[in-house]
Amino acid sequence: MEYDFLISDRMRNVDPKPLDDMFSFGVDPTVISLACGNPDASLFPAAALAQAAFDVIAQEPVSALQYGKTKGYPPFLDYLCARLKQKQGVCCAEDELLITSGSQQGLELFAKVLLNEGDTVLVEEPAFIGSLNAFRSAGARLIGVPLERDGMSLAALDRLLTAHPETKFVYTIPTSNNPTGITMSVEKRRRFYEIVKKHRVFVAEDDPYSELRFDGKILPPIKCLDTEGLVLYFGSFSKILSPGLRVGYVCADPAMIRLLSVAKQTADLQTAVLQQMMILQYVRCNDLDAHINALRERYAAKCGVMLAAIDLYFPAGASRTEPDGGLFLWCDLNNGCDTNRLVSKAVQKRVAYVPGYAFTADLTNKQSTLRLNFSALPAEQITEGVRRLGSLLKTAEKDCTPGG
């Protein structure tokens, strides 16, 4: 039976193909997938987390196994408040936090709470496809704001907010943006906030990577500048500990958290308490900061390997970002090649990437860009994957029309 004709208008906005591709490429072990967004699994502190899981269920079975509170496990909320203040400088009270199943869910709930169908959302472009799809699934009309070397173009932001006073919120990943690895400068964060304050729009600040900056220096989130309750700060333990835990959070004004909590209760009642307790138990018995330092060093090294391989193997005209953290970098072939059309050829050559169009507001535009992940695979596979891809790109280049 085919049901497509029955699908709701807002779900029709969602294009599942790019994410489906991303996951399916990872399944074939003969394909080197630079498409995924996985952390390095060899660094998971598995023994410590296994022990933490055992301990919390054995010691507090009712908390771990009974229904819990929609907002989150109270001792975990306390811990998170302290950690956010210490690490990011984000000051929040317990009533300013909601635990979500990954930050993905927080972004989806925010869109659901705020958006009517056709409402305008400005998104950093390029930006994470999962977030864009969450907004689309709430009926958003997305408009891209170009990313510059030091973060979102503020001239474009101001102009677009003036042209679209109906805008409900602006979405940004200010630190080590997914897919580019670009970070918004401190000065630009300050001016960004002045502009959104002037226009009275909300900000969804997505910050999964701030602790993974290679130099270890955390830049102050835009949330720290927020005097008006306009900024929602979305965080996650997926990249600093384990994505399988599915523990994210949103920090926002208490009135906004109340609205988000109603949406959360309606969506799935609560995020599992077990993983919240596991994280708490893990940090009691282990040094999370030391673990994150090890991640940063590993990812910095892998990023270096990938950059060197790109410089060696990619066509001469291609450009790339130089990430300061995170899991991804971004290439532009600068030759009019449609990277979406090349994906299937790349998979035939046993290498995969995500074509750039997937990260844009308007999915119908042709793009000569692509995203590569450097966190998941061992260094030698990164080099070999880039080599295969470079070889394909050089061959394909002959068929492409510059600017075409």
Next chain:
Amino acid sequence: MEYDFLISDRMRNVDPKPLDDMFSFGVDPTVISLACGNPDASLFPAAALAQAAFDVIAQEPVSALQYGKTKGYPPFLDYLCARLKQKQGVCCAEDELLITSGSQQGLELFAKVLLNEGDTVLVEEPAFIGSLNAFRSAGARLIGVPLERDGMSLAALDRLLTAHPETKFVYTIPTSNNPTGITMSVEKRRRFYEIVKKHRVFVAEDDPYSELRFDGKILPPIKCLDTEGLVLYFGSFSKILSPGLRVGYVCADPAMIRLLSVAKQTADLQTAVLQQMMILQYVRCNDLDAHINALRERYAAKCGVMLAAIDLYFPAGASRTEPDGGLFLWCDLNNGCDTNRLVSKAVQKRVAYVPGYAFTADLTNKQSTLRLNFSALPAEQITEGVRRLGSLLKTAEKDCTPGG
């Protein structure tokens, strides 16, 4: 800052008060809460689940801690297929299943996929408030179909489907309905399916309690009758093992599962794999059926205690259901008392229940009904809670106008 004026139209449909009350009453230890829907925590197999958690993380850390598949952990899907066939007689392949974070999430995703704002949904009345709110949050216009002693009124169903040909789906909890404990007869299930087939509408069959029928006999789900891909079957491990695990599932036509999987990916990428692995490991090393038998015996006994207490302490004119399973029973004071207005007085008397209006399509109607939970508390607290409530209801009765 107050944001209420900014909230989306569909979230405006949701009334969080009844569920907020339900959870908050459970917090004060001096209040005997018959309002919640908690399983008996003393029966959680905590030691076995602690060991299962340790084993699966230690043995398969990457599966447990890395990103997983949106549809669910493949070995768990295999197990679930076999179990559904063996227990409920529901035949499904792996591509007919999606793992969700509780069945609550499955119902919300289904509504999100199918409903445009203002679309009509017929709901068994009374029915679980969490489900009704999930439908409301997708913009549903709910119309109640009265429940009779042997399940939904089929005359009313046929009449309402004729009057509302725009109906997208019908919602039912055919076995041990929440809040009443009423079960739809086998004969009525057959006729119910003929009616929905005639009108070509979907069915959301919510079945968390079928294995908790006191006599241990599982009635065939409506899904087993489905030859047209119209029925979505929603199940959960919350009531037979632990609600904190947050593992539910939906079984439906493969094309529908594909649509629901896109919505699931957009909502939170995937349900945590850890709990799916824990359940698999638990059933490998333990006898889940024996555990469920113990639950059934305990709940049957507690239900008997509550029925006896109601007959002893409630006003003479009150009537009650006689559940054949599940966690709840339903009382009607039959005296025009508005049970919603009595809630705060009850809490003053240190006892809590859920007023009947919360389970109806139109929340503005006054109801003289209430839901009581018999699974969570020890027998002596059930008796004492019913005694306190009966005393209040007898006093309050004097102030109520019959039929008023």
